[in-house]
Amino acid sequence: MGSKSMEIKSEDIFIKTTGETDVIDITSKVKRFVVESGISNGIAVLFVPGSTAALTTIEFESGAVNDLKRAIEGMAPRDIYYEHNERWGDGNGYAHVRAAILGPSLHIPLTDGKLTLGTWQQIVLLDFDNQPRQRQVIIQLMGE
Numbered sequence: 001m002g003s004k005s006m007e008i009k010s011e012d013i014f015i016k017t018t019g020e021t022d023v024i025d026i027t028s029k030v031k032r033f034v035v036e037s038g039i040s041n042g043i044a045v046l047f048v049p050g051s052t053a054a055l056t057t058i059e060f061e062s063g064a065v066n067d068l069k070r071a072i073e074g075m076a077p078r079d080i081y082y083e084h085n086e087r088w089g090d091g092n093g094y095a096h097v098r099a100a101i102l103g104p105s106l107h108i109p110l111t112d113g114k115l116t117l118g119t120w121q122q123i124v125l126l127d128f129d130n131q132p133r134q135r136q137v138i139i140q141l142m143g144e
């Protein structure tokens, strides 16, 4: 202890999505970068640039994923009035609201070279836009 110094390592990963509340498990990609980085203790910060996507964690099985999709549809339904659609005309007002509520980032402690995720807790990217997209997720690891 104490012989290593603080490091910051970053990687961008790129993921093709279908939009319309596409939920994609990115856990293995994040874990791979953690292993490659050699950083053992610190924090992983993940961020998705863009105002119609979000990051969260869930047990990634189809039941829980479908339950989440239904909850999101109830929270910000596709077919209600959105002022954004009048202003901008791109028809994705629901996508902006969903992304804002879920949030664009996660931070996960790193301990002994591992993400401190629960056994049934996966990292997911959610794309709410009304068209397929190529998404960038920035992973930044800080620690020693």
Ligand code: ZN
Residues within 6 Å of the ligand: 084, 088, 090, 091, 092, 093, 096
């Ligand atoms: Zn928009």
